[in-house]
Amino acid sequence: xxxVSQHNHHVILSEAASLELGCNYSYxxxxxxxxxxxxxxxxxxxxxxxxxxxxxxxxxxxxxxxxIKSKFSFNLRKPSVQWSDTAEYFCAVNSYNAGNMLTFGGxxxxxxxx
Amino acid sequence: DAGVIQSPRHEVTEMGQEVTLRCKPISGHNSLxxxxxxxxxxxxxxxxxxxxxxxxxxxxxxxxxxxxxxxASFSTLKIQPSEPRDSAVYFCxxxxxxxDTEAFFGQGTRLTVV
Numbered sequence: 001x002x003x004v005s006q007h008n009h010h011v012i013l014s015e016a017a018s019l020e021l022g023c024n025y026s027y028x029x030x031x032x033x034x035x036x037x038x039x040x041x042x043x044x045x046x047x048x049x050x051x052x053x054x055x056x057x058x059x060x061x062x063x064x065x066x067x068i069k070s071k072f073s074f075n076l077r078k079p080s081v082q083w084s085d086t087a088e089y090f091c092a093v094n095s096y097n098a099g100n101m102l103t104f105g106g107x108x109x110x111x112x113x114x
Numbered sequence: 115d116a117g118v119i120q121s122p123r124h125e126v127t128e129m130g131q132e133v134t135l136r137c138k139p140i141s142g143h144n145s146l147x148x149x150x151x152x153x154x155x156x157x158x159x160x161x162x163x164x165x166x167x168x169x170x171x172x173x174x175x176x177x178x179x180x181x182x183x184x185x186a187s188f189s190t191l192k193i194q195p196s197e198p199r200d201s202a203v204y205f206c207x208x209x210x211x212x213x214d215t216e217a218f219f220g221q222g223t224r225l226t227v228v
Contacts (some may be wrong), residue, residue: 044157102209
């Protein structure tokens, strides 16, 4: 079945540590890729997106993600996390083959210790 | 624009009662999604409308769940009868276009069935 997988369910880091969250998808064909963030008690907000072109995309708050087509991956990175990055992070895929459904991974809860 | 508006923000109901969740998408958006978020299952896509027509409802858990979109500015998600396992946060999201644009989320409805 087509799916979006996030490998880490919970991540705990100290401030200034580097972050990498994994995301893999199983959809074929043309896809659009997204990372959303959900701060405690809030709704989801877009961090960054990939549609075409440069596979390394930069988003808000110092986040970036790299699309590796051969690995069906779209991993999120940040060189130095802050306490305010504590949130849940969701990878999402829009698949044209799947009728433009927007499907999310299970999410990764990040806790940054001050 | 006020963004995606969901009501109510919180709903507490007794098992067996009918529950109706409401969503007003952003004006001009032509796609609408209903998601359910729980600790165990993460963010699940329930149903996806495009131009007011249900495109995929394979995520609707069972016949107790139904969704409608009578016009471009309003959608409902109904649970009848409700059960304790339906307790979750229900999000509505909307977007313009076919998949190469950001989906905007509402604040969610926290449903508790006792």
